Structure formats: C-alpha cells, structure tokens
Amino acid sequence: MSVILPESHPEHPFNLIPELCRKFYELGWATGTGGGISVKMGDRYFIAPSGVQKERIRPDEIFILNAEQEVVEEPRTTEKKLKMSECTPLFFNAYTMRNAGACLHTHSQNCVLISLLCEKEFRISHIEMIKGISNNVTKKALGFRDSLVVPIIENTDFEADLTASMAECMKKYPESCAVLVRRHGMYVWGDTWQKAKGAVECIDYLMELAIRMRSLGLDWEPQPKSVP
Amino acid sequence: MSVILPESHPEHPFNLIPELCRKFYELGWATGTGGGISVKMGDRYFIAPSGVQKERIRPDEIFILNAEQEVVEEPRTTEKKLKMSECTPLFFNAYTMRNAGACLHTHSQNCVLISLLCEKEFRISHIEMIKGISNNVTKKALGFRDSLVVPIIENTDFEADLTASMAECMKKYPESCAVLVRRHGMYVWGDTWQKAKGAVECIDYLMELAIRMRSLGLDWEPQPKSVP
Amino acid sequence: MSVILPESHPEHPFNLIPELCRKFYELGWATGTGGGISVKMGDRYFIAPSGVQKERIRPDEIFILNAEQEVVEEPRTTEKKLKMSECTPLFFNAYTMRNAGACLHTHSQNCVLISLLCEKEFRISHIEMIKGISNNVTKKALGFRDSLVVPIIENTDFEADLTASMAECMKKYPESCAVLVRRHGMYVWGDTWQKAKGAVECIDYLMELAIRMRSLGLDWEPQPKSVP
Amino acid sequence: MSVILPESHPEHPFNLIPELCRKFYELGWATGTGGGISVKMGDRYFIAPSGVQKERIRPDEIFILNAEQEVVEEPRTTEKKLKMSECTPLFFNAYTMRNAGACLHTHSQNCVLISLLCEKEFRISHIEMIKGISNNVTKKALGFRDSLVVPIIENTDFEADLTASMAECMKKYPESCAVLVRRHGMYVWGDTWQKAKGAVECIDYLMELAIRMRSLGLDWEPQPKSVP
Numbered sequence: 001m002s003v004i005l006p007e008s009h010p011e012h013p014f015n016l017i018p019e020l021c022r023k024f025y026e027l028g029w030a031t032g033t034g035g036g037i038s039v040k041m042g043d044r045y046f047i048a049p050s051g052v053q054k055e056r057i058r059p060d061e062i063f064i065l066n067a068e069q070e071v072v073e074e075p076r077t078t079e080k081k082l083k084m085s086e087c088t089p090l091f092f093n094a095y096t097m098r099n100a101g102a103c104l105h106t107h108s109q110n111c112v113l114i115s116l117l118c119e120k121e122f123r124i125s126h127i128e129m130i131k132g133i134s135n136n137v138t139k140k141a142l143g144f145r146d147s148l149v150v151p152i153i154e155n156t157d158f159e160a161d162l163t164a165s166m167a168e169c170m171k172k173y174p175e176s177c178a179v180l181v182r183r184h185g186m187y188v189w190g191d192t193w194q195k196a197k198g199a200v201e202c203i204d205y206l207m208e209l210a211i212r213m214r215s216l217g218l219d220w221e222p223q224p225k226s227v228p
Numbered sequence: 229m230s231v232i233l234p235e236s237h238p239e240h241p242f243n244l245i246p247e248l249c250r251k252f253y254e255l256g257w258a259t260g261t262g263g264g265i266s267v268k269m270g271d272r273y274f275i276a277p278s279g280v281q282k283e284r285i286r287p288d289e290i291f292i293l294n295a296e297q298e299v300v301e302e303p304r305t306t307e308k309k310l311k312m313s314e315c316t317p318l319f320f321n322a323y324t325m326r327n328a329g330a331c332l333h334t335h336s337q338n339c340v341l342i343s344l345l346c347e348k349e350f351r352i353s354h355i356e357m358i359k360g361i362s363n364n365v366t367k368k369a370l371g372f373r374d375s376l377v378v379p380i381i382e383n384t385d386f387e388a389d390l391t392a393s394m395a396e397c398m399k400k401y402p403e404s405c406a407v408l409v410r411r412h413g414m415y416v417w418g419d420t421w422q423k424a425k426g427a428v429e430c431i432d433y434l435m436e437l438a439i440r441m442r443s444l445g446l447d448w449e450p451q452p453k454s455v456p
Numbered sequence: 457m458s459v460i461l462p463e464s465h466p467e468h469p470f471n472l473i474p475e476l477c478r479k480f481y482e483l484g485w486a487t488g489t490g491g492g493i494s495v496k497m498g499d500r501y502f503i504a505p506s507g508v509q510k511e512r513i514r515p516d517e518i519f520i521l522n523a524e525q526e527v528v529e530e531p532r533t534t535e536k537k538l539k540m541s542e543c544t545p546l547f548f549n550a551y552t553m554r555n556a557g558a559c560l561h562t563h564s565q566n567c568v569l570i571s572l573l574c575e576k577e578f579r580i581s582h583i584e585m586i587k588g589i590s591n592n593v594t595k596k597a598l599g600f601r602d603s604l605v606v607p608i609i610e611n612t613d614f615e616a617d618l619t620a621s622m623a624e625c626m627k628k629y630p631e632s633c634a635v636l637v638r639r640h641g642m643y644v645w646g647d648t649w650q651k652a653k654g655a656v657e658c659i660d661y662l663m664e665l666a667i668r669m670r671s672l673g674l675d676w677e678p679q680p681k682s683v684p
Numbered sequence: 685m686s687v688i689l690p691e692s693h694p695e696h697p698f699n700l701i702p703e704l705c706r707k708f709y710e711l712g713w714a715t716g717t718g719g720g721i722s723v724k725m726g727d728r729y730f731i732a733p734s735g736v737q738k739e740r741i742r743p744d745e746i747f748i749l750n751a752e753q754e755v756v757e758e759p760r761t762t763e764k765k766l767k768m769s770e771c772t773p774l775f776f777n778a779y780t781m782r783n784a785g786a787c788l789h790t791h792s793q794n795c796v797l798i799s800l801l802c803e804k805e806f807r808i809s810h811i812e813m814i815k816g817i818s819n820n821v822t823k824k825a826l827g828f829r830d831s832l833v834v835p836i837i838e839n840t841d842f843e844a845d846l847t848a849s850m851a852e853c854m855k856k857y858p859e860s861c862a863v864l865v866r867r868h869g870m871y872v873w874g875d876t877w878q879k880a881k882g883a884v885e886c887i888d889y890l891m892e893l894a895i896r897m898r899s900l901g902l903d904w905e906p907q908p909k910s911v912p
Contacts, residue, residue: 032816032886053878107813109893116902128383128412129335132260144385144411155812157828183828184812194281202260209337214900216442218344356611356640357563360488372613372639422509430488437565444670446572584839584868585791588716600841600867650737657716665793672898674800 001041001101001192007059013039013046014059016193020104021048025055029106029204035185036087036105039193040095043067047091049075049082067095086159087187093167094189098136098177102193104200107185110207115152115182117214122150122180124206124220132202134195135175147221148206149173152180178203232270235287241267241274242287244421248332249276253283257334257432263413264315264333267421268323271295275319277303277310295323314387315415321395322417326364326405330421332428335413338435343380343410345442350378350408352434352448360430362423363403375449376434377401380408406431457497457557457648463515469495469502470515472649476560477504481511485562485660491641492543492561495649496551499523503547505531505538523551542615543643549623550645554592554633558649560656563641566663571608571638573670578606578636580662580676588658590651591631603677604662605629608636634659688726691743697723697730698743700877704788705732709739713790713888719869720771720789723877724779727751731775733759733766751779770843771871777851778873782820782861786877788884791869794891799836799866801898806834806864808890808904816886818879819859831905832890833857836864862887 005012010019017037024030024037035054038047045065048057063084064073069092075082085091087105094100114122124130125147133142142148151173153165162181169179177199178188188203190196210220233240238247248265252258263282266275273293276285291312292301297320303310313319315333322328342350352358353375361370370376379401381393390409397407405427406416416431418424438448461468466475473493480486480493491510494503501521504513519540520529525548531538541547543561550556570578580586581603589598598604607629609621618637625635633655634644644659646652666676689696694703701721708714708721719738722731729749732741747768748757753776759766769775771789778787798806808814809831817826826832835857837849846865853863861883862872872887874880894904 028889031889032813032882034813034816034886053881107889109889109896112811112893113896113900113902116897117900126383126411127340128409129260129262132262144383155810155828181812183810197281198260202262205256205259205335205337209340211896211900212337212341212439213344216341216345216439218341354611354639355568356637357488357490360490372611425509426488430490433484433487433563433565437568440565440569440667441572444569444573444667446569582839582867583796584865585716585718588718600839653737654716658718661712661715661791661793665796668793668797668895669800672797672801672895674797 001039004042013041014062017046017048017062018057018059020193020197021054021057024104024106025053027106027108027204029108030054031107034107036085036091037102038085038087038091038104039102040100044072045069045091045095047085047088050085050087051083089160089163090166090187093163093170094187097167097170098189099191100189100196101191102196103187103189104196105185105187106200106204108204108207110204110211111180111186112183113211114150114207115180115184117211118152120152122152122207122210123147124210126222127206127209129202129205129209133199134177134190136177137175148203149176150178150180150186150203151176152182155182155184230270241269242290245274245276245290246285246287248421248425249282249285252332252334253281255334255336255432257336258282259335262335264313264319265330266313266315266319266332267330268328272300273297273319273323275313275316278313278315279311317388317391318394318415321391321398322415325395325398326417327419328417328424329419330424331415331417332424333413333415334428334432336432336435338432338439339408339414340411341439342435343408343412345439346380348380350380350435350438351375352438354450355434355437357430357433357437361427362405362418364405365403376431377404378406378408378414378431379404380410382410383412457495460498469497470518473502473504473518474513474515476649476653477510477513480560480562481509483562483564483660485564485641486510487563490563492541492547493558494541494543494547494560495558496556500528501525501547501551503541503544506541506543507539545616545619546622546643549619549626550643553623553626554645555647556645556652557647558652559643559645560652561641561643562656562660564660564663566660566667567636567642568639569667570663571636571640573667574608576608578608578663578666579603580666582678583662583665585658585661585665589655590633590646592633593631604659605632606634606636606642606659607632608638610638611640686726697725698746701730701732701746702741702743704877704881705738705741708788708790709737711790711792711888713792713869714738715791718791720769720775721786722769722771722775722788723786724784728756729753729775729779731769731772734769734771735767773844773847774850774871777847777854778871781851781854782873783875784873784880785875786880787871787873788880789869789871790884790888792888792891794888794895795864795870796867797895798891799864799868801895802836804836806836806891806894807831808894810906811890811893813886813889813893817883818861818874820861821859832887833860834862834864834870834887835860836866839866839868 020037047063060076066072091103094103130142130148151169153169180186188200190199245265275291288304294300319331322331358370358376379397381397408414416428476493503519516532522528547559550559586598586604607625609625636642644656646655704721731747733745744760750756775787778784814826814832835853837853864870872884874883
C-alpha cells in the first residue's frame with residue numbers, strides 16, 4: 001500500500017495479516033503453523049512470526065522490517081519471544097525483484113499435488129479464472145486463451161535455502177506472479193495485497209480444478225482447434 | 229421484489245447482495261473477484277461492482293440501474309472508484325426475457341467440470357433435488373421423473389460478448405432457468421431472489437453429485453424402466 | 457424431551473430447530489429448501505415449515521402439532537403464509553412406531569450415492585463410529601463388530617406418498633433408527649434430539665467413508681476372519 | 685502447561701478444551717460424540733466428558749484428575765450427570781510414558797482410511813509438512829527427507845481395552861508422537877497443547893494428502909535417488 005493507514009484501520013497490516021492468516025488456516029493453507037503472509041505499507045514490510053499457530057496471530061505479534069530486511073520494530077507483545085518468519089528472504093525476492101506490495105505463502109495440498117504431477121511447470125489454459133491473474137511483464141490480466149504458467153523449484157532442507165533458486169526462477173519466468181516449491185507449497189505476490197490475494201485464490205482454484213480434471217481424464221491445455 | 233423494503237431491512241438489496249456475495253465466496257463460487265449477483269426491487273436493478281473481492285462488498289458499493297440499463301444511482305462510497313459488473317447485460321437477459329427478480333453468476337468448479345463432460349446440455353433425472361427447480365414455461369416445479377436440462381454456451385474473451393449467445397440459448401431453451409458457460413461458470417435466475425438462490429443451490433448440488441456419480445460409474449439419466 | 461423448557465432456553469424447539477437447520481444447511485444436507493427437522497417436547501410436536509430456506513428459519517415460523525397430527529399452534533409470524541413440512545407424516549412414523557423424541561431428514565449427497573450403490577440395504581461393519589448408533593429393539597449401542605444396516609425404500613413423486621412404504625420398512629427392520637430413500641435422502645430418529653443428531657452424524661460419516669473406501673477398493677463388511 | 689493460568693484466561697483448559705472440541709467437530713474429527721481432548725496444567729489433568737456432543741461442551745463440564753488418574757474435581761454443572769471420557773487411560777499413556785502436556789484423539793476419516801491402506805505403519809517422506817512433527821527421542825523436528833512413521837494398533841470392542849496395546853506400541857516406537865487405531869482413529873500428543881495441535885494438523889494433512897496421492901498413482905515414500 002502506498003497509502004499509510006492508521007493502526008485502527010481494519011486493513012492496516014497489524015489487523016490485515018492476522019485476518020488473512022485466519023482465512024488461510026480455514027482453507028487448509030496454513031495449518032500446523034505452516035504458511036506465511038507479508039504486506040508492504042509505505043516503505044515498511046510487515047511480516048508474521050514463525051512457528052506459531054497462524055490462526056491465533058495477534059496485531060502485537062507482527063514484525064516490521066525496512067528495505068534492507070532489518071527489523072525496525074519488534075512485535076510489541078511482552079508475553080512471548082517470537083522469531084521472524086523463515087520465509088522473509090523469499091518474500092523479499094518478490095519485493096525487490098517485482099516491486100510487490102504483498103507476498104503470500106501457502107502449504108495448500110493442491111500445490112503439493114500439482115508439483116508432483118508436473119515436471120518443471122504447471123500449465124493450464126481456456127478456463128475463465130485465468131483472467132484473474134496478472135502478467136508481471138505486460139502488467140495486464142491474462143486472457144482466457146492464454147496459458148497460465150507457474151514454474152516449479154525443488155524443495156530444500158531449510159526454507160531460507162530456497163532464496164537463490166526462487167530468485168533464479170523468477171528471472172527465468174519474468175511474467176509469472178507465483179513460484180511452486182515441489183512437495184512444499186507456493187509463493188504468490190501482487191502489486192497490492194488485494195491482487196496477491198486474488199492471484200492465490202485463482203491459482204489454487206485452477207490447481208484444484210486441474211486435479212479434478214485429471215481424475216476425469218480431461219486435458220489441462222487443449223489444442224486451440226479443439227476449443228471453440 | 230415487488231415490495232419496496234427500507235434500506236435498514238436485512239433483505240434490502242444493499243444488505244442482501246453483500247450477504248449473498250460472502251456466502252458465494254465461502255462456497256468457492258466467487259473467489260478471486262469472480263462471480264456476481266444482481267437483484268431487482270420495484271423498477272430498480274441492484275448490481276454488485278466488478279473486479280473487487282466479493283466477500284468484502286459493502287452496501288455503499290452497489291450500483292442501481294433502471295430498466296434501460298442506465299445507472300440511476302452510483303455507489304455512495306467516496307473511498308474508491310468502482311466499475312459496474314461486466315455481467316450486467318447478461319443479468320438483463322434474465323430480466324427482460326424472463327421477467328426475473330434476481331440473476332446470479334457463479335464460477336463454481338462443478339459448473340466448469342460439467343461443461344467439460346457434456347457437449348450441448350447437462351441432463352439429469354430421478355434425483356429428489358430436481359424438484360427444487362422451476363420450469364420457466366409452465367411456472368411449475370420440475371417433477372422427480374423429469375429431466376433437468378441446462379444448456380451450455382461457449383465462452384468468449386470478454387464477458388459482455390456472451391450477451392447475444394446467452395439470449396439465443398434462452399430462446400432455444402425457454403423452460404430453463406440457467407445457462408452454463410463452458411470453461412467459465414453459470415448464470416441462474418428466478419422470479420424472486422429466494423427462487424434464484426434455491427435454483428443455484430439445487431443445480432450446483434446436482435452437478436457435484438453428477439461428478440461423484442461419474443467417478444462411481446453411475447448413470448445421470450437412467451432409463452425409466454430401470455428406475456422403480 | 458420430557459422436560460418442558462421455557463421459550464427463552466436455547467434448546468427449546470423454537471430455538472433448537474432453526475439452529476439445527478442452519479447446521480444442516482452448512483453441511484449441504486438442507487440446501488435449496490431441502491431437508492427438514494422435527495422435535496417433540498412433552499406431548500407437542502414442533503415442525504419446520506416447508507419450501508423455505510432452511511438456514512433462515514426463525515422461531516416464529518415453527519408449527520406445533522398434537523399427537524393426532526393436528527396443528528395446535530400456527531407459526532406466530534404475520535409476515536408470511538407458511539405451509540407445514542410435507543415430511544410431517546413421515547416424521548410421525550418415527551413418533552408413533554418408535555416413540556421417538558426427534559426425527560431428522562437430510563438430502564445429503566452421501567445418502568443419494570449410497571442408495572445408488574446398494575440394492576436393498578446399506579451395510580457396514582468394523583468401524584468405530586458404528587458404536588454411536590442405537591439398536592431400536594435392544595435399546596443398546598451397536599458394537600464395533602456389529603453390522604450397521606440401513607434399509608432403502610424407493611422414492612415417490614410426492615414426499616407424503618412415502619409414508620406407507622417407510623412404515624412397512626420400519627416394521628421389517630425393527631432394529632434400525634434410519635431409512636434411506638433412494639435418489640432422495642434419509643430419515644433418522646432417536647429417543648432424544650441429541651441421539652437423533654448423533655445418529656445422523658454417525659451414519660452420514662459412515663456413508664461418506666464407505667464411498668471413499670469404494671474408490672480405494674476397500675470392503676465395507678469384511679469377513680470376521682480377515683479382521684483381527 | 686507449567687504456567688498456571690486463571691480460569692478467565694481463554695487458554696485455561698476450562699475454556700481451551702471446549703474451543704478445541706468445537707474446532708475438531710467442525711473438521712469432522714469429533715462428530716457424533718466421537719473423539720476427545722485432554723490437557724495438563726501444573727499437576728492437574730483436564731479431560732472432556734464422554735458420550736456428549738463435543739461441540740457443545742462447556743467449561744463446567746470438564747473433569748480434573750491427578751497423576752493417579754483420580755478425579756479431584758467433578759464437573760461443576762448441576763444440570764446433568766456426566767461420565768469421564770473412556771479415553772482417559774489412553775491419554776495417560778501419553779502423560780506417563782512421554783511426559784506429554786496434552787493428548788488429543790480424533791475419529792478423522794483420513795485416519796480410518798490410512799489404517800486400511802497400511803499394514804503396520806503409515807510412512808511418508810519428502811513433504812514439507814513433515815517438518816511440523818517432533819521426534820519424541822531427539823526432541824527435534826523431523827526433517828524434510830525423514831520418514832514420518834505412525835504405527836497402527838488393532839481396535840478393540842471397548843476403548844479402554846486399547847490401553848495396553850497402545851502402551852506396548854509406544855515402547856516399540858519411542859520416536860513417534862502418535863498412534864493410529866485401525867478402523868477407529870488416532871491418538872496424538874505433544875509437550876504442550878500447541879505442539880499436540882500442530883502435530884495432529886500436520887499428520888492429518890499428510891494422511892489426506894497421501895490418500896489423494898494414492899488416487900493419482902503417486903508414491904508416499906520415494907527412493908532418495910528419484911527426489912532431487
């Protein structure tokens with residue numbers, strides 16, 4: 001967000017991040033302390049803590065970082081000692097390389113399954129929900145006949161070790177707003193939190209749909225001729 | 229609705245549309261800013277805005293149109309600049325051709341899958357929930373032994389370009405209260421918002437059931453002889 | 457209930473029936489105005505109205521009947537003209553033949569699918585959740601090694617026409633606390649509303665599990681020898 | 685918990701157990717009065733009652749036991765006569781053998797299905813969510829490349845009769861924080877209620893994922909060579 005909201009505003013990151021974490025938890029995207037959310041406001045980066053129950057995060061548990069990834073404000077809670085999310089350097093890939101306004105990380109089962117059904121990329125076309133996703137180069141929404149392409153990187157033993165391969169992948173796929181991590185989950189970003197949230201909803205929908213299509217013997221990327 | 233409700237009434241379209249949008253979002257019918265809802269009250273048509281998070285729509289974000297599809301009252305919010313739903317001319321097909329009281333649009337995955345499993349129509353019979361759907365010609369509920377028939381039109385690059393083919397389809401299927409859009413979703417209408425909501429719930433239930441039946445090798449439209 | 461609760465009590469049928477209807481709706485058991493709920497308190501029978509959105513039923517929309525199935529108190533609402541549930545005579549089968557305290561009716565897809573996978577009965581054994589269901593003759597809970605048997609009757613064009621075949625089926629299966637209606641749904645009853653609710657939850661769980669077992673090639677009623 | 689919280693605290697077991705029971709119910713882990721939850725605070729063990737609707741448990745319905753499994757405080761409610769959970773001796777296996785801070789019991793369908801697909805153990809590796817589970821010997825989190833191993837014991841006619849075989853199984857599998865009961869459900873424990881909750885969420889996620897993987901023909905425990 002370029003607009004600076006007061007802390008009392010429901011969309012200030014102190015309130016928004018807990019709300020989105022609860023929502024991700026309910027969707028099964030952030031159970032068992034998995035997943036993570038970060039949002040930029042002005043020149044500050046707000047990041048959820050690590051290793052905690054995502055649906056119970058409170059406004060006073062959020063870290064604030066500057067563009068150098070330094071903590072400029074610790075969580076205000078005095079009740080517990082919190083660690084910053086291990087996803088932090090991965091979130092910053094989106095902030096520095098794509099000038100994102102928010103970066104979201106899910107452990108959705110749909111992502112894991114798609115990463116096992118595809119080798120290097122997930123591709124799907126000719127589904128209306130593709131139009132909810134932006135091309136990071138043209139800055140325009142994908143068209144119905146375009147292929148959504150989500151690249152896949154290999155998982156590592158420690159989350160932070162994904163940083164370089166995610167960055168390399170983002171260079172190779174400049175149009176993409178998401179990276180799948182095999183056997184793990186997905187990172188999705190957008191110019192604003194609204195766009196990042198819209199993108200993750202569209203991509204997860206398309207992945208779930210693709211798995212159901214596979215079970216019914218339906219193609220993900222039909223030949224143009226065979227689609228009216 | 230022919231009765232004019234005060235704005236404070238929970239079923240006034242200002243309150244009803246946000247409530248139904250939240251519900252559609254929770255059902256996965258309107259995620260990623262997809263889907264749409266419109267309701268008629270008196271001679272006014274209330275329509276949700278386009279390209280916004282459907283579960284966050286507020287009463288002051290609703291457009292009011294007259295029968296000529298002209299905006300007679302802009303959303304009252306001063307916080308954002310809203311666009312009217314691109315579904316508007318499609319909603320008006322239901323208002324002008326069927327004298328509907330409400331028209332609903334979902335992106336349900338069940339609709340997309342059924343549109344890929346069927347060529348020109350989805351047909352199902354001998355399931356109790358069929359009785360929750362009205363025949364638009366006889367104005368009576370379908371019977372248990374009747375076939376529900378939902379016609380399918382091809383998707384287009386822009387939503388508004390569906391207007392003519394949807395209208396043509398509605399002429400060809402005068403009894404139907406719904407049109408499937410291949411690889412996209414469904415439009416459903418009713419004499420009242422209650423009937424439209426009941427119809428979309430019944431049809432989506434029947435489509436989900438049909439997909440599960442297919443996986444188990446069960447017929448959608450059994451020969452009368454084989455059903456007691 | 458033999459205890460007479462005041463109307464303000466959350467478990468008085470005026471409050472309990474709307475709550476359970478909302479719950480059934482959320483579970484997909486009562487969408488599109490389907491399903492129904494009735495509860496006995498003292499010598500009065502409380503029954504939800506017909507053809508309405510089940511999740512919106514209010515306390516002033518409930519009918520009260522006596523043992524002769526006569527309405528002794530109309531719904532108090534003056535806003536709408538309500539019809540009594542068409543399930544009423546079926547509910548009374550449970551009240552008169554089994555001295556039930558509540559009778560519930562769902563349109564769960566699991567019931568419809570099981571009714572299509574089985575001919576005359578659904579049978580399952582050796583699953584812990586079977587122990588949540590009572591035998592109507594012995595009045596004891598089923599054991600882990602017992603077979604749950606739910607008989608199936610054929611659907612009719614009008615709900616009330618199921619009354620005789622349901623009664624006949626109940627005579628033939630005196631131990632059962634439920635009857636499946638093919639291509640339609642299920643009736644479940646219990647000595648109290650708590651027992652009826654527990655039974656419908658256990659049976660629906662077992663039917664959903666059975667469908668998933670079928671997809672994985674697993675037997676519903678294994679030979680005793682093959683189970684330790 | 686080693687910290688003693690006041691009864692008004694939302695995480696005091698009087699409030700926490702009802703909250704977690706509601707949550708388990710919504711997840712389908714504790715429907716039909718199934719499942720159970722116990723939490724330790726100081727030298728006291730708080731246990732939910734048996735045979736009641738888990739989503740309606742209130743603070744005044746919780747039993748308090750000492751380390752000898754004796755009731756030191758009956759539920760305070762005067763409205764009903766409650767029985768202690770039949771899971772009590774099984775919960776105490778976790779308290780006495782592993783010094784657990786909480787022990788949870790679910791009837792999740794995923795557990796039942798996995799117990800039917802595996803003979804003596806459920807094994808899965810190379811999925812990120814495995815890292816949310818602790819090894820009870822090393823006290824460290826499992827790594828991405830480790831195999832999660834959950835042993836399976838046979839069900840018995842009465843819950844309490846599982847006590848000895850569960851204890852024997854726990855001796856044989858000292859690293860495990862969970863035991864599956866075939867055709868029944870799962871017991872999961874942790875040093876704190878937060879860890880037990882995180883573990884049950886991760887394990888259930890992995891079991892659901894494994895069932896979906898099986899349907900798609902994907903391996904649960906790939907050869908190290910075949911995983912990058």
